[in-house]
Amino acid sequence: MIYINSFLFCGFVCLIGQLILDNTKLTPGHITTIFVVLGCFLDVFNIYDKIILWAGGGAMVPITSFGHLLIHGAMVTTTDVGIMGLMSGMFNLTASGITAAIVFSFVLSLIFKPKD
């Protein structure tokens, strides 16, 4: 059942993105930015946590989960150390993704030649 939910949610997010891309003059960069901010906003009222419970991995794959993980890590840390946790805990949960992206792209760009 959770597979159907992930298909529906992840597909729905991509559908909205594609509709925005086709019907406006925004670039893919604008659209990913909009979705990250949207993911942050949905976490303010704990809506995104409910979506993750409902859709599982389907809610972790779209870029909205990146914004959600940023604010989620920050809010978890603030319960321990107060308002400074907003800064120190910001990358707690996303660090693995960002580090992976940086390391893989650096190493692979040394190995491969650009193709065009």
Add this chain to the structure above:
Amino acid sequence: MEDKKYKNLVDKHTPKENVLDNALIAFVVGGLMGILGQGLIDIYTYLFNISTSDASMLMIVTLIFLGCLLTCLGFFDKMVHFARCGLIIPITGFAHAMMSAALEYRKEGLVTGIGANMFKLAGTVIIFGVVSAYIFGLIRLIIMGG
């Protein structure tokens, strides 16, 4: 007048895209990415006996690695051209943006090329994400107390 004429001419010759087909392809490909993510989480929790949150970290790392590798091998640009937002909105789009910037500027050197330009396309995601997370987090702390 000239501007208007030019705009009309451009509009006439811009190829019309089939919005419905594009949307359907994006929906299906995006949905398959979601299924792949959930499948990887299930496999990792079964294989390594780890919690779901750790497994989803591992899943994100795996998808980023796949995105980087396929971009290097030259498949991903064709796939993005076909599926558009179906592959840009998932986390693979983030990896694709970083990888293609790193590949493109590599000839300008390690520091001035890769180091200075890697975040050229993907930086907006991190910057807007952090700024909006900070602002929304502050609002949530003040209004709802954490």
